[in-house]
Amino acid sequence: MNDHNEINGEMLNYQTMRLRDIIAEIVQCCDDRKLYESRKFGLPYSELKCLMLFLGERYLTVKGIAEKLDVAKSRVTTILDRLIEKRFAERIVDPKDARIKLISLTPKGKKKAEQLKDHQRKIHGRLLLEMNNEERKNVLSHLELLRTAMEAVKEQMV
Amino acid sequence: MNDHNEINGEMLNYQTMRLRDIIAEIVQCCDDRKLYESRKFGLPYSELKCLMLFLGERYLTVKGIAEKLDVAKSRVTTILDRLIEKRFAERIVDPKDARIKLISLTPKGKKKAEQLKDHQRKIHGRLLLEMNNEERKNVLSHLELLRTAMEAVKEQMV
DNA sequence: TATGATCGTTCATAGTATGAACAAATTACA
DNA sequence: TGTAATTTGTTCATACTATGAACGATCATA
Numbered sequence: 001m002n003d004h005n006e007i008n009g010e011m012l013n014y015q016t017m018r019l020r021d022i023i024a025e026i027v028q029c030c031d032d033r034k035l036y037e038s039r040k041f042g043l044p045y046s047e048l049k050c051l052m053l054f055l056g057e058r059y060l061t062v063k064g065i066a067e068k069l070d071v072a073k074s075r076v077t078t079i080l081d082r083l084i085e086k087r088f089a090e091r092i093v094d095p096k097d098a099r100i101k102l103i104s105l106t107p108k109g110k111k112k113a114e115q116l117k118d119h120q121r122k123i124h125g126r127l128l129l130e131m132n133n134e135e136r137k138n139v140l141s142h143l144e145l146l147r148t149a150m151e152a153v154k155e156q157m158v
Numbered sequence: 159m160n161d162h163n164e165i166n167g168e169m170l171n172y173q174t175m176r177l178r179d180i181i182a183e184i185v186q187c188c189d190d191r192k193l194y195e196s197r198k199f200g201l202p203y204s205e206l207k208c209l210m211l212f213l214g215e216r217y218l219t220v221k222g223i224a225e226k227l228d229v230a231k232s233r234v235t236t237i238l239d240r241l242i243e244k245r246f247a248e249r250i251v252d253p254k255d256a257r258i259k260l261i262s263l264t265p266k267g268k269k270k271a272e273q274l275k276d277h278q279r280k281i282h283g284r285l286l287l288e289m290n291n292e293e294r295k296n297v298l299s300h301l302e303l304l305r306t307a308m309e310a311v312k313e314q315m316v
Numbered sequence: 317t318a319t320g321a322t323c324g325t326t327c328a329t330a331g332t333a334t335g336a337a338c339a340a341a342t343t344a345c346a
Numbered sequence: 347t348g349t350a351a352t353t354t355g356t357t358c359a360t361a362c363t364a365t366g367a368a369c370g371a372t373c374a375t376a
Contacts, residue, residue: 006195008274011281012286014292015298016279016282016283016286017186017279017282017287018298019282019285019286019297019301020278020279020282020302022305023184023188023282023301023355024186024304024305026181026301026305026308027185027188027310028187028333029305029308029312032312032327036166036315043361044361044363045362045363046362046363046364054223061323061324062323063322063323063324064326069342071364071365072362072364072366073323073325073364074324074325074326074327074364074365074366075326075363075364076324077324077325077326077366078159078363079363081322084189088174089238097322097372097373098321098371098372098373099322099323099372099373100322100323100324101323120178121174121175121178123165123311123315124175124177124178124181125170125174125309126311126314127177127235127304127308127311128170128173128174128177128307130306130307130310131303131307131312135300135303138174138296138300139177139300139303140173140176140177140180140302142293142296142297142300143177143180143181143184143300143301144180144306145293145297146285146297146350147182147183147184147187147277148288149285149287149288149289149369150184150187152288153281153284153285154187154191154286156189156284157194157281202330202332203330203331203332204332204333219354219355220354220355220356221353221354229332229333229334230333230334230335231354231355231356232333232334232335232355232356232357232358233332233333233334233374234355235355235356235357236332236333237332254339255341255342255353255354256340256342256354257340257341257342257353257355258341258354258355259351259352259354260353279325317376318375318376319374319375319376320352320373320374320375320376321359321372321374321375322373322374323370323371323372323373324369324370324371324372324373325369325370325371326367326368326369326370327366327367327368327369328365328366328367328368329364329365329366330353330363330364331361331362331363331364331365332361332362332364333361333362333363333365334359334360334361335358335359335360336357336358336359337356337357337358337359338353338355338356338357338358339354339355339357340353340355340356340363341353341354341355342350342351342352342353342354342357343350343351343353343354344349344350344351344352345349345350345351345362345364346347346348346349346350
């Protein structure tokens, strides 16, 4: 019984290191992808992320963008300054409330956002095509399992 | 047959979006963890990563650290300046080659690195304990599958 | 019509990261 | 042995990511 526990402990230790390493590699891959997209689309990644928000909605406020991007409002102001000076977006004052700025994309901005969406769909699609049907389903369900576990552990840590 | 393809197409489309979302959530969790560790250990994350490199080796060069961290040498110089002014590390000139600086940790630095290692082992261990034995094995093998797919897709993109 | 809340901006600050230019040291070779 | 080429780490200019405090303008409300 002691032996049994020890073997299980060894196993768990090995799995722990393996998990740490694989997660690090996956995150690295994702960071590389961000860099790649940044170069490919000629914009800093934070600006690309901001453009993508407008695929779902026509108008957004600074506050709304800050919440969706999970950054401070002042950060959003900067991002929008850059997007606007490059003519990807516009600011107009909300006619119903002069405190609020309604942000929207120019046609140039919308085109960029669409291209980025297509690109991202393509690479995630390719990822799935690297697997067979059975693997696809299993990868997805086990990723979800991992995400759930991560969120549970995060709760324990606060 | 047409129907069949269309249904498969739908399915693939759905899976693509799901994959994108789950990966984004997992990466977000990892970023949160980095922030948490940064606060908990009172050092910028880049400096923590640097400390961790010395768990395997007693001495490292600037060039070696740059390769392991995958950043420019000038970045390493900055990180080391900070670690050294906080007395976590030291620079000595290689007696065999005066161009080379041998970097090592002070006892204070080693202690910090050990604490960080313990913490990371703990949280990855907890992650595994959120699952049963079967799930653990499957999560690991499917993460590896995903990583392999990611690397394959990355190759296609260069 | 005061006052309290909300909204977006400005500013100071810090962290992450690169690449060009450079000085010092070493290696290679003619 | 002396010179050219290479290696090593640093400095500096630049850019990107991000926060939080302070602030002015505007709005809701009492």
